[in-house]
Amino acid sequence: MPKVTLHKRGEVFSDEVAADSNLVVRAGIRRFPYPHLTYGCGMGKCGKCACRVIAGSEHLPAPNWKETKRLGDRIEAGFRLMCQLWISHDIELMQDDALNAAAPREG
Amino acid sequence: MPELMDQATFRTALETAIKGNTANKSPFSIAWAGGKLSRAHLARWAENHYHYVGPFAEYLAYVYARLPAHFTEAKDFMLSNMYEEEIGGDRHTDLLIRFAEACGTTGVRVKDPDNMSPTTRGLQSWCYAVAMREDPIVAIAGLVVGLESQVPSIYRRQTPTLREKYKFTDEEVEFFDLHIVSDEIHGERGYQIVLAHADTPDLQRRCLKICEVGAQMRLLYTTALYHDYVENDLPLRELDLAA
Numbered sequence: 001m002p003k004v005t006l007h008k009r010g011e012v013f014s015d016e017v018a019a020d021s022n023l024v025v026r027a028g029i030r031r032f033p034y035p036h037l038t039y040g041c042g043m044g045k046c047g048k049c050a051c052r053v054i055a056g057s058e059h060l061p062a063p064n065w066k067e068t069k070r071l072g073d074r075i076e077a078g079f080r081l082m083c084q085l086w087i088s089h090d091i092e093l094m095q096d097d098a099l100n101a102a103a104p105r106e107g
Numbered sequence: 108m109p110e111l112m113d114q115a116t117f118r119t120a121l122e123t124a125i126k127g128n129t130a131n132k133s134p135f136s137i138a139w140a141g142g143k144l145s146r147a148h149l150a151r152w153a154e155n156h157y158h159y160v161g162p163f164a165e166y167l168a169y170v171y172a173r174l175p176a177h178f179t180e181a182k183d184f185m186l187s188n189m190y191e192e193e194i195g196g197d198r199h200t201d202l203l204i205r206f207a208e209a210c211g212t213t214g215v216r217v218k219d220p221d222n223m224s225p226t227t228r229g230l231q232s233w234c235y236a237v238a239m240r241e242d243p244i245v246a247i248a249g250l251v252v253g254l255e256s257q258v259p260s261i262y263r264r265q266t267p268t269l270r271e272k273y274k275f276t277d278e279e280v281e282f283f284d285l286h287i288v289s290d291e292i293h294g295e296r297g298y299q300i301v302l303a304h305a306d307t308p309d310l311q312r313r314c315l316k317i318c319e320v321g322a323q324m325r326l327l328y329t330t331a332l333y334h335d336y337v338e339n340d341l342p343l344r345e346l347d348l349a350a
Contacts, residue, residue: 043197
């Protein structure tokens with residue numbers, strides 16, 4: 001089972017999840033990374049679930065059209081939208097709510 | 108006299124009640140997954156589907172209003188479900204209309220209730236009746252567990268086909284993509300609420316029955332779409348479904 005590590009506000013939260021897990025779905029049904037992962041619309045629009053991938057990005061598919069549209073240049077810095085990803089390998093993430101709130105929104 | 112089931116047994120019974128009547132078995136769904144529908148068929152689907160899912164927040168609002176005040180978590184879930192349907196991101200029905208337009212119909216036609224079939228009107232009416240009349244936990248079992256929780260499995264089958272065989276663009280099929288995430292959350296939270304609050308044998312029995320009926324209603328609706336709009340162009344024998 002993939003191990004998910006989430007860095008948030010100076011703390012580190014870690015647990016195993018079933019293969020092919022969507023972390024926003026898991027948080028939505030009150031399982032880890034709930035209550036630590038911030039998320040919003042679940043449809044790649046609001047950007048609240050954006051995380052920087054610290055390790056494990058090589059196992060992820062290329063950013064889809066929603067991530068490209070929503071994250072823009074932040075993709076180059078390793079950001080991804082958790083609502084758009086199904087996790088099947090170990091991954092280490094960092095989420096900064098203030099940064100996500102400050103990021104420009106597409107219309 | 109039936110005994111109260113533990114939560115694991117009750118969940119399995121709910122899943123079984125739904126599975127026996129999954130809409131994936133309907134000829135319309137099979138033709139869709141096989142890439143055999145035309146854009147005109149899909150346009151008729153969108154014109155009907157709007158009137159089933161369009162009022163979903165209204166169905167939930169009736170249930171929300173009738174849930175006892177101390178069912179705080181269940182009420183909060185219903186409220187967030189309504190919010191996500193309407194204003195959490197893009198309004199879900201706007202995305203359905205975007206798909207409908209890509210199929211060749213118009214937003215005006217989609218919104219016109221005269222373009223839904225009698226069976227669709229029946230499904231919509233059943234949803235309103237359940238929301239207004241059933242015990243609120245039984246209503247959540249019917250609407251959220253029985254109907255909404257089926258959506259991810261249906262759309263996981265149908266969405267790749269829309270891109271690969273029907274050649275729709277990513278933006279045109281966004282309606283389907285978003286439901287794979289949102290309805291997985293809604294369906295599972297619905298299960299959690301029903302498992303926690305159906306705390307008598309009678310409530311459990313009624314939840315099981317309404318899940319079965321809800322799944323039958325969706326199967327009926329989807330099957331009618333085939334007979335109303337597709338059968339003349341695509342007989343059952345071409346779907347390997349002839350009796």
